[in-house]
Amino acid sequence: MTALTIVYFAWVREAIGRDEEQVDRPAAGARIADLVEMLAARGGGYAQALGDPARLRAAIDQRFAPLDTPIGEAREIALFPPVTGG
């Protein structure tokens, strides 16, 4: 199965120290929250950026999605703080 691209923005990106990476696709049925938990378990900047999911927002294939959304066939997951545009 293809890898999954994860992209990071704002302080999530800064804490992790990269703006994009490829990860192995999680098991079928995994949700974004499962991916976040898995990444946070790496510790360091990952734990700092992703340890408190309540502070995070996400998008699947460039569309906003709640953290409990199944990853399914997605190609790109984005993790970031609540947006502050306008």
Next chain:
Amino acid sequence: MTALTIVYFAWVREAIGRDEEQVDRPAAGARIADLVEMLAARGGGYAQALGDPARLRAAIDQRFAPLDTPIGEAREIALFPPVTGG
């Protein structure tokens, strides 16, 4: 006592055929509505312009005022249709 200036706008002005005139000051206690009735009684364009007070609005000394406002010491009464600015 000084005369009272009456100014007309929009179709009130057109029907009467003038934009301003001086009239004798009505008796003490008279309201704008009394003035309107008096002027309408002149007939012709006056009756056409002022015969239906419900279609009129007024100002006393450059401030909007309901037709039942006493004329008092006013120097200028304006009679016109509802405004359509903006």
Next chain:
Amino acid sequence: MKRISVQAQDFDVAGEMAALEALGGGGVASFTGVVRGGDGLVALELEQYPAMTQAQVARIVDDAMARWPLLGVSVIHRYGRLEPGARIVFVGTASRHRTAALESCAFLIDWLKSHAPFWKKEHFEDGATRWVEARAEDEAKAKGWGG
């Protein structure tokens, strides 16, 4: 900043906007009214009550500045003969708070519609003319702001 002008000539929207942006607020809201064409309209003639207009518009602007935390307000209202496409009115507001800028802009234009002493006469290509009638809806909108 408070700029009020009742004038016959056209105005420079960019200049007004730039002056409001320069006040250092977070947001500038504006509304520009333009003469709508169609139905054979060749011109809109705006009559005003000169002795009253400027003071009445100033009162409306003061009301807005009392109700919202505004850094600046600019209101320009034209009179005279205006052809389709011509600007009639400009309202611009600047505030640190975008909601204050947007709401006060809406308030001002609603209030000008029903409380500024202007009357519009339509001129049509067949020579006919018609005074625009006030719409009950406009009066209701202005009343909706209370005060």
Next chain:
Amino acid sequence: MKRISVQAQDFDVAGEMAALEALGGGGVASFTGVVRGGDGLVALELEQYPAMTQAQVARIVDDAMARWPLLGVSVIHRYGRLEPGARIVFVGTASRHRTAALESCAFLIDWLKSHAPFWKKEHFEDGATRWVEARAEDEAKAKGWGG
């Protein structure tokens, strides 16, 4: 008319306004957001999600055009490093109905605040930086429009 641009460079408010006025509607509403200075702020850095931004803004504009009878919408959002006084965002709407123009303009800016993938980082004169936190108020405003 539907114009959407996500760009680093500044934009020409007058040109956008003129294009909206030329649509023949009765009214053009606009909101321009400007970087606020103060508290030692030297710059605001706007990060975006490039693959998503344009499409997401287009969806918000389509929502507005579905909800209000609009003749035209123009949305410009900048990214990159912006100094105090610089324009960040422009929303312009044109409609035959002033209420539609004003309401849709407010809707669009509220929606951009909480649904466009931008993040703001403040840079201060002492070298400190701080990511701007989303305000619950902005989210509530966007939700207030329903949909």
